[in-house]
Amino acid sequence: MSLNKDTNYSTNFLTGKKISNISLEYFDENKFYKEDDLKKNNYTLINFWASWCLPCRQEHPLLVQLSKEKNLKLLGVNFKDKKKQAETFLYNLGNPYDLLTKDELGKSSVKFGVYGIPESILVNKDLMILKKFVGPLSTEDYDSIIKIIN
Amino acid sequence: MKFKLILITLLLNFNLASGVEKKVDQNTIHKNLRCLVCQGQSIADSNSDFAQTIKLVVKDLIKDGKTEREIYSFMSDKYGEWIVFKPELNKHNVVLWVLPYLALIFGGVIIFILVRRRN
Numbered sequence A: 001m002s003l004n005k006d007t008n009y010s011t012n013f014l015t016g017k018k019i020s021n022i023s024l025e026y027f028d029e030n031k032f033y034k035e036d037d038l039k040k041n042n043y044t045l046i047n048f049w050a051s052w053c054l055p056c057r058q059e060h061p062l063l064v065q066l067s068k069e070k071n072l073k074l075l076g077v078n079f080k081d082k083k084k085q086a087e088t089f090l091y092n093l094g095n096p097y098d099l100l101t102k103d104e105l106g107k108s109s110v111k112f113g114v115y116g117i118p119e120s121i122l123v124n125k126d127l128m129i130l131k132k133f134v135g136p137l138s139t140e141d142y143d144s145i146i147k148i149i150n
Numbered sequence B: 001m002k003f004k005l006i007l008i009t010l011l012l013n014f015n016l017a018s019g020v021e022k023k024v025d026q027n028t029i030h031k032n033l034r035c036l037v038c039q040g041q042s043i044a045d046s047n048s049d050f051a052q053t054i055k056l057v058v059k060d061l062i063k064d065g066k067t068e069r070e071i072y073s074f075m076s077d078k079y080g081e082w083i084v085f086k087p088e089l090n091k092h093n094v095v096l097w098v099l100p101y102l103a104l105i106f107g108g109v110i111i112f113i114l115v116r117r118r119n
Helices: A054-066 A083-093 A139-149 B002-019 B026-031 B049-063 B068-079 B094-118
Strands: A023-026 A032-034 A043-049 A072-079 A099-103 A119-124 A129-134
Touching: A043 A054, A043 A139, A054 A072, A054 A083, A054 A139, A083 A099, A119 A139, A129 A139, B026 B049, B026 B068, B049 B068
Parallel strands: A043 A072, A072 A099
Antiparallel strands: A023 A032, A023 A099, A043 A119, A119 A129
């Protein structure tokens, strides 16, 4: 009931919904990553990050670990960041992403219901959202991802 | 005759009014969207990063020819009903919409009965 609604904001209701009309610009090229590209992967973890985001540093080792999973592709969305700083971030901490895109103005991320970073969305090849992680990934989140994809 | 004239005028006005496309007001939309990372502020009131992004997206949606209702629907789809200050009537909030009217009717009936008894 709306009267009993938890006012602590959550986007968990997106779980089970399909993502549509996505268009993410490649980090290095003037090309766009679309839904059809996403359908090629069994599971994709879309991770929204930036070099200026401190919690993104915190979750990064887990992303590096997840990048070793064969059944999972990591799609990075560099959010409102400067290219040079993003490159330095990945150079120093390692690049876990199978594919890197950018969202310079943050407009594309609105289509994913993102309101702050880091956020991660696990989708299957049917583009269905299996889980949404708001905030840095924890070891529990890591375990739940592993459980879903295997 | 007079009645017919009034009726025709009203009908003509109604047709003209519905024929004219309602202009989408960006500020009205900003005022009716909640800033999710702020304390009780609307997108219009906030200068937060989130509010700035939403303003850009609203601008794009208006440019794409979306109506006010379609924009609220898009935002609700992505961020939940919570983002709209005046949510649309649906099965989850129907009681909230209907309750004040029911209370009004119920109160009216009680007053009517009391007044009648006194008389």
